[in-house]
Each structure stands twice: as C-alpha cells, then as structure tokens.
Amino acid sequence: MCLCLGANWSPEDLMYDFIRKSELFSWWDAGFCDKESWYLKGIQDAFVVSQLRASSGLRICEIGGGNSRVLRQLASKNTCVNVDKFEGSGNGPQVIDVIPGVEIVRSYMGEFDSALEDASFDVVFSISVLEHIPDDSLGDCFADMARILKPGGRMLHAIDLYVHEKPREVSRVNAYRRHAENPELGLDWMEEPAIGKLVRFHCDFATNSDQQLANWNRINSGLRAVREVTQNCSIKMGMVKAG
Template sequence: MFDFIRKPEIWRAMDAGFMAEIPGKLSFQLKTMQDLAVYAHLRDYKDMDIAEIGGGDSRILPQLAKSNRCFNIEPFEGADNGPKSEVKIAGVENIRTTVGRFDPVLKDASFDVVFSVSVVEHVVDPEFPAFLEDNIRILKPGGVMYHAIDMYLSDSPTDFWRNRFDMYRKAVTERDDLEPVGLIGAAQPAFTPDMASNPDQIMYGWKTISPSLNDLRQIAQSVSLLIGAKRR
C-alpha cells in the first residue's frame, strides 16, 4: 500500500460507524482521518501482538487492546509535541524507547503489527534507514506495518517533498524483505481535491505550536500518506 488518504475511504469508515469506536480526544482534523484510515485496517485483528510507535495518549490502542496484546513504544519525553510524562492506558504496556535505536528492550520478531500516526514525518532523512530497519526487525515474519505520514502538498511539489515522497515509496516497493499490502496508488506528490486534508481552522491553530511552517501552511495542504507493507 502506498497512497494518500482520500475522502472516499474516510467516508466509508464513517458510514461503518468507526468514529464511535475510537475515543473522541480530538476535534475533527487530519489526525482524526488518519486514525480512521489506520483503524479500518486493524479493527478486525484478534489475539495479535500490536505496537504503536510514538502513540503518546493513543486514540487507537484502547479499542485494539480489547482483543489483542497491545504496546505503546513511546519515550514520553515531550518530543514533537508528544506527552512529557507517562500515559497509562488500560490493557496497553508502555515500552519507553524509540524505534531506530535497535534497543534490545524491543526484541527481534516481537509484533504481528506495528503502526504509527503522524510520527514518521518527524524522522529526519539521514535517520530514516535505521528507523525502517528497526521497524522491520521487530516485526514477526509475515507481520505488517502501517504508517500514516503527514505531508504538505501544493500544486507544484518542492524538491523536499518530492524527495520525501520517493524515499517512502522506495521503502515499500524496492526492498526484498518487504512486500506491499494493498495497492500502490499515488504517482506524484501533488495535491488533488479528493485527498483528506486539514481544515483551515486547524491549520491556523498550529501557528502557535510550530510557527516556522506558517508560510507553508498558507500555500499548501496538510495531507497524509498511508503506507502498508508485510515482512517477507
């Protein structure tokens, strides 16, 4: 799987009532749509070992933990607007580390599913290969990963976002140890009207949290890639 999260899949998830199954901790925004898109792929899993990377005060794990063994891989150090103190969720075990460090606390082939929402975009380019390798390492053979990744797109992609897009695409399509789950869709990082995106008031609200992106937010849409792959 490699495509942008699009309105039809979000509307299908809403029609199916998935919104009522995920704790309503947010106003409706891109993260809500990312949650829905990821949850739609995971909600029917039973008796699995599932880990969220950088889950913080997770909105998805509480529901998945009712039928699975769930883990939150999160240092709780406040990075990238995450929680600065430990958040405990019923039925979820916290593992206080970061993927990409090859920390032995995360054992090889531990999880059937690893996923993240709005995390991978914070992994800088030089560190992405280690993040991906560690992600694969902790997956069981046949295990799957899903990552919803924030991107800013305009009608004319910049080199930065084009390079990011290509890096993510190669991670899913050009490795011998991974195979895509689902279709390979998006061909270029340019905004189209069918993409799920952040409402303008949410974009405005981010001004005080990360003001360095204010100029970009006025000329680009905040959207999300969804990538899915299985460890061979």
C-alpha cells in the same frame, strides 16, 4: 488467532497512497470512528482503525503513540505495546496516561532496543510520526520496525504531508519508499504504489482543516508560509513482511 486487519481486508489495503475523502466518508458511515475528530490525526486514526478494528489475539506495536487513542480501542482483544520515550518530541506528551492493557517501552525505533525482540509483532503502526524522524535516521527506523515484525506481519503508517497544487518532486516522499523497499528488510507491497515521483494535490484528498492549521501557526509559526499555499494531507502506507 485472527490475523486480519479489518472485516473487509483485501490486498488493496496494503498501499502507498493518500487517504481519500471517499474512504473517510465510508469509515464515518460505518460508525467505527469519531466524526468529531475532523482534524488530520482523527482522519489518520480512522485509517488505522479501519484496518485493525477486527483484529484479535495479535501482538500490536504502535510507534510514538503518546497517550494513544487507537490502542485504547485495541487493547481489550490484543497484546499492545507503545514505543515512546515521552520526551515531548513533535509536540507529543511528556506525562504518561496509563491505558489498561498497554505496555510502555521507552525507546525510539532505530535504537534496536533488546526490549523489543526480533519477529515479535503481528502489526507495527504509527500515526503522524515518520515525518518527524530526521532524514539520516529514517533508514534505521525502517530497519528496526522490520526487525520486530513477524514473517507475514503488517506495517501501517499514516504520514503527514503538505501538498501543493502544482506537481513537484518531494524528496521525503521518495525517501519513505526507498527505505521501505530496501531488499534487506524483506518488506513487500501488495499492490503497485500509487504515489510516484511527482506529487500534487487532488480535490478528493482528505485534508486537515484551515482552523487546525491556524492553531498550529500559534505553536510553530515557521511553517506559516507553507501552510498558506498547501493542503495538509496524509499518506497511507501499508506493507507486509515476507515469510
């Protein structure tokens, strides 16, 4: 079994920071992600693939994967599970596109479903999911994800965030960190998180395109005013379970 998160995995790959343009450009240069996927989910896919592309013989669980793009790339060499109820939550799919080698568990994290056994996965990850979880459910979600991780297992998340140019405290950013650092979960950072209490946009952040934001306005116009004055970026979160 190869318990690695990528050919060049290092402790610095477990983090709490924003995805940067330099990283995205290097992933494109390496040729293991799709340059045509210029929207935010494509950027987030590239982050996760950069961590997992060399994995083999692992049990990997994607949270809210829908018709997963990433598990398609991992299922031939790993045992993959997609935890999703396919109820269309967060503009997700309601019809399952069967992916060979990927098991579907119709559940949500935080329900502590017995179909997902304790300490049964080497990797748990999500892409553009955690930002959709209600504040009062976030603690149970992190607890459930930690529950199904094996000791030494890795947790990876790519999380959407609208970022202003002026520094401001974002309660949701602090909530992710607070729940992840709950000592009862046994999760550790491998380096000091780079995101502090105050968050502001920097020009080296990888961002969603304005065209995609305009498309989203047609789906959900309620956030139009926010999109007009922010950049849509992605947090990258990585932790390891002690053991």
